[in-house]
Amino acid sequence: MSRRFFDPQPFQAGQPIALGTGASQHIGRVLRMAPGDAVTLFNGSGGEWNAVIKAVDKKSVTVTPTVFIDRDRVPPLPVVLGLPLIKGERMDYAIQKATELGVAEIHLLETSRTEVRLKGDRESKKREHWHQVIVSACEQCGLNRPPRLAGIDTLAAFIDQASGLRLVAHPGEAPLGATALRGTERITLLTGPEGGFAPDELDAALTAGFQPFALGERVLRAETAPVALLAALWTLLDQ
Known part of the structure; x- marks a missing residue:
């Protein structure tokens, strides 16, 4: 090849x-x-x-x-990922692996517990860097349609515009059942920041129709959660 x-x-x-x-x-x-x-x-x-x-x-x-x-190698469903900002190279890892696992869009989010704040030139440089992370991941894994990297937004705005089957990662919840994705044409997946969601943030997501789920009883790191959860979603689609 x-x-x-x-x-x-x-x-x-x-x-x-x-x-x-x-x-x-x-x-x-x-x-x-x-x-x-x-x-x-x-x-x-x-x-x-x-x-x-x-x-x-x-x-x-x-x-x-x-x-x-004429080959794209995209997954069977578009997934929009809401990814709170993470410190250091772990953000690169989360974006890289989410790309390899076939997300359609990545939305960068600020939450009450987000420790990274980007403005002005620093935001522009970081977005350019993360775009290159996406491109390199596509070159390596075979995807021909790089996911859209949306600008940094608030959690509230992301929740408000979410569509399709809305899922939020939350430790302690039950895993998704084998029939959870039947009839679904689009998934919005929201994963937590370092330190987890504040109670009012989780309540807002649930009120907006997000369904909480987890993988077992372990608390996954902010950069690990989107990777593990995306893999779990594709496994469910194959059942």
Whole structure:
């Protein structure tokens, strides 16, 4: 299998095209690939392209797309993840793994117990970094439609706009039953911040129709919960 690269521009069979800075630097400077090497390209609009490197220079890489493959590898249901901000590299981990597990959207949230507060330039730089985490995860795992990364919002706003089957992770609750997802066309999954939800926040989610559930009696870390719960949801869909 050839190396995969994301580049958000249209491709056309047989038409050479210069890749953007990110893909070009990865191919030319990091991997030191050469003309004639095969690559796979995706632009986020669906499907992927087989392509061949035509030229490599100091600033750009030119490729020739050859065959389009209509394959996305997305899960059977769209899942919107409400993910409270987490300190340090653990946020990278949560976003990376949620992407690998096929979420459709990731909404970054502030809660009363969220210790990370981002504003202005710092928020912009972090969002750019997390977008690259998503892109790298897609390149690695085979997804051709990177999940949408929504801006930082309040928990109340996220709860208010939630749709479909609404689930909230909460320690001590029962797991979902095998029939919980039948007839569902969309899932909104809300996981807790470091320190958990404040009582009034959980009450607001429940009042808005969120169904609480957990995986056993253990309290999962903020970066572990979305990964474990997404895996559990896909397992239930297969039953």
